[in-house]
Amino acid sequence: MTAVSKPRIRAIEITYVGMFAALMAIGANITSMAPFLQVAGVPLTMQTFFAVLAGLLLGSRLGAISMTVYMLIGLAGAPVFSGFEAGIAPIIGGTGGFILSFIATAYFAGKVVEYSNGAPSLITFMIAAFVGLFMNYFIGTNYMYFAYNFWLDVKMSYGAAWAVMAWFIVKDLAFTIFAALISPRIYRAVTRNSINQLSNKAS
Structure with a gap:
C-alpha cells in the first residue's frame, strides 16, 4: 500500500497564514481605544471581516x-484578543464562541470558493462571504447563549442573545459585502504569486 503524502505548507503559505493571524490581532483591537465604538462593553471589531477574507x-x-x-x-x-486580552478566560467567556467560530468562518468561506474549480466569480465570492458570516454568528451566538446560562450563571433567553447581536450585524454585513467585492482581484494576485513560487521551485 502506498502511503498518501500530506500536503506541506510552503514558505509563501506560511507568510499568508502569519499575515492573517496578525490582521486578526489588529482587527480585534482597532476600536478598543474608542469607548464610543462599544456595545454593552464589547468593542466593534474587524475580526469577522478578516476571518471571511x-x-x-x-x-x-x-x-x-x-x-x-x-x-x-x-x-x-499574547494580548491579541479583543480588548487586548489573552489566555483561556476570553475563550470560556460569553464571547469566546466567536473566537472559535473564526476557524469555521474561514474554512466554510474557503470551501465555497474552492467549489468553483479555480475560477470563482463575484457571485461565488459573495455567497462564500455570507456563508462565512453565517457560521460566525451561528456558532458565536449559540455559544454565548450556552455560556451565559450554563457556566457563567447569567440568565439570558435565546431571543435576547440574538437581539444583542443585532447591534453588530449591520457593521458585519457591510464588511462582508466589502470583503466579497475586493476579493476577486486579490485572489487572482495571490493565486498567481503561488503559481510563480511553484514554478521557481520546479526550475
Whole structure:
C-alpha cells in the first residue's frame, strides 16, 4: 500500500497564514481605544471581516490554519484578543464562541470558493462571504447563549442573545459585502504569486 503524502505548507503559505493571524490581532483591537465604538462593553471589531477574507483568499485549509494560529497565539498569552486580552478566560467567556467560530468562518468561506474549480466569480465570492458570516454568528451566538446560562450563571433567553447581536450585524454585513467585492482581484494576485513560487521551485 502506498502511503498518501500530506500536503506541506510552503514558505509563501506560511507568510499568508502569519499575515492573517496578525490582521486578526489588529482587527480585534482597532476600536478598543474608542469607548464610543462599544456595545454593552464589547468593542466593534474587524475580526469577522478578516476571518471571511482569509477564507476567500487562502482557501479552507490555510484560512482555517491562520485562524487557529491566531487563537493559539492568544491562548499562549499574547494580548491579541479583543480588548487586548489573552489566555483561556476570553475563550470560556460569553464571547469566546466567536473566537472559535473564526476557524469555521474561514474554512466554510474557503470551501465555497474552492467549489468553483479555480475560477470563482463575484457571485461565488459573495455567497462564500455570507456563508462565512453565517457560521460566525451561528456558532458565536449559540455559544454565548450556552455560556451565559450554563457556566457563567447569567440568565439570558435565546431571543435576547440574538437581539444583542443585532447591534453588530449591520457593521458585519457591510464588511462582508466589502470583503466579497475586493476579493476577486486579490485572489487572482495571490493565486498567481503561488503559481510563480511553484514554478521557481520546479526550475
